[in-house]
Amino acid sequence: MTSHRPYLLRALYEWIADNDMTPHLLVDATRQGVRVPSHAVSEGKIVLNIAQRAVSHLEMGNESIDFSARFGGVSQAVSVPVSAVLAIYSRETGQGMALPDDSAMAGSGGDAGPDEASGDDVAGSPSSPALSAVPSERAPDGDGDGDDDGPPSGPRRTGHLRVVK
Numbered sequence: 001m002t003s004h005r006p007y008l009l010r011a012l013y014e015w016i017a018d019n020d021m022t023p024h025l026l027v028d029a030t031r032q033g034v035r036v037p038s039h040a041v042s043e044g045k046i047v048l049n050i051a052q053r054a055v056s057h058l059e060m061g062n063e064s065i066d067f068s069a070r071f072g073g074v075s076q077a078v079s080v081p082v083s084a085v086l087a088i089y090s091r092e093t094g095q096g097m098a099l100p101d102d103s104a105m106a107g108s109g110g111d112a113g114p115d116e117a118s119g120d121d122v123a124g125s126p127s128s129p130a131l132s133a134v135p136s137e138r139a140p141d142g143d144g145d146g147d148d149d150g151p152p153s154g155p156r157r158t159g160h161l162r163v164v165k
Contacts (some may be wrong), residue, residue, distance in 0.1 A: 005082050006062045006098055012088045012097055013050065013060065021090040022051045025065070031084035033064070037071045045086070048078065 016023040026046045027034060036046050044116040050058060055067040065080045089096025
């Protein structure tokens with residue numbers, strides 16, 4: 001099977017743009033094939049504004065994302081392999097998606113199944129944080145019978161991605 005990454009990137013780009021927000025890509029600039037201005041790279045990563053008003057000739061293909069953008073007033077060609085994209089998100093809200101590292105799955109001949117994706121080779125890779133289950137926190141009700149089938153108490157948490165510079 002082909003990688004699902006380019007399809008997710010295109011879908012999230014469209015969703016962010018349709019909601020009048022600014023799509024940004026977080027890219028691992030150390031990957032082979034990444035062509036970005038070196039002066040804009042910080043700690044091996046670069047954040048790229050890919051909004052329609054910020055770039056020209058945007059092509060989001062299955063292998064790479066290519067466009068022209070201005071850096072310091074100078075137009076430059078940018079090319080990012082889809083495998084080098086770490087996340088796509090909205091600048092305004094931080095909502096989007098972090099993508100898993102594909103390099104660990106490259107030898108598997110396609111996307112990893114549920115058992116493969118939970119292994120340490122993917123979750124423990126340097127470009128993605130290790131994930132683990134967290135027990136739900138419920139306020140003690142005092143009776144200690146443990147038969148509480150209701151929803152957890154406290155504020156509801158919603159998922160979002162926030163980039164801290």
